Amino acid sequence: MRTVVITGGTDGMGAALARHHLRAGDRVAVVGRSRAKFDALLAAAEAEGALSPAGRARFLAADLSLLADNERVIDRLRQHYDRIDVLVLAASFIRQKRHVTAEGREASWMLFLVSKYLFVTGLADRLAAAGRPVIVNTAVPGTRPDAIDFDDLELAGRFTFSRANAQQRRANELLGILATRNADLSYITWGPRNLVRTSFAGETGPVMKWTAALLAPLVGQDPGDAVRPVIRLIDDPRPGRAAYRGAKEAGLVPGPDDEGDAERLARAVERMVTG
Incomplete structure (x- = not known):
């Protein structure tokens, strides 16, 4: 029995993966905002044939744009599990404009990078205890190597949605x-390769709202269909880094000093979270 942790696991593709792993007989820890959505997920998994899903599922409520919630959830995961086989980083809340949290941090940077960094590093030993550990990060691959502004990671001086998105993807x-x-x-x-029928949770602009309301129901993929390539990658993991759009492998974009940039990013995030 594998142990699977999914952030953003109560909605969309995260919920589809959670239902799949419950049907497969795995233990599943779901991190999300809505207990009601988690209860609906369990009911759907049972209707789809999962045996006693409630006994293998755990819900951890959190707003992952907040440092305190990340630390609390990671501590609870460490208490409950000696081994984590699969970590899916799928939490999403789209913001078109810069937003500062109650902790004084830029919300999108915290959610889409800092939270993921904390889960990867904070659960590293639990992943190492698994035989074939897998991390799936639903950050769309492929962006330019110079997308990160190391002098202004929270984009206090020049925030735009496209700039923030590119920086998070590169990070x-x-x-x-x-x-x-x-x-x-x-x-x-x-x-995903194509548009997915999901809630597009967040503070979206008119174009994205129109897409979610009108276009996605007509041409978008069902979340369960969209994650089938992910399931195959989880079930037959290949050590190392890889990037995919749907089932098609995408080339990682190398920079002039990726190792140095990764170290620089880690140092910056550690300074941020330690005050």
Whole structure:
């Protein structure tokens, strides 16, 4: 029986993966905001044939844009599990504008990079205890190597959605360099090939709202169909870093000093979280 941890596991593709792993007989820890959505997920998994899913599932409520919630959840996961086979980093909350949390940090940077960094590093020994550990990071792969502003990681001076998105995507590829210092670990940066029918949770602009309301129901993939390539990658992991759009492998974009940039990113995040 594998132990699977999924952030953002109560909705969309995260929920589809959670249901799959419950049907497969795995232990599943779901991190999310809504207990009601988690209860609905359990009911759906049971209706799909999962045996006693409630006995193998755990819900951890959290807002992962907050440092305190990340630390609390990671501590609880460490208390409950000696081994984690699969870590899926799928939490999402889209913000078109810069938003500062109650802790004084930029919310998107915290959610889409710092939280993932904390899960990867804070659970590293639990992943190392697994035979064939896998991390799936649903950060869409492929962006330019110079996308990170190391002097202004929270983009206080020049925030735009596109700039923030590019920086987060590049940072998550660098996070894979840090994660795969465990030579047995498979780190997959993955994004769906096509539009997916999901809630597009967050504060979205008019174009994204129109897409979610009108276009996605017509042409979007069902989340369960969208994650089938991820399931295959989890079930047959290949150590090292890789990037995929759907089932198609995408080339990682090398920079002039990826190792140095990964170290620089780690130092910056550690300074941020330690005050």
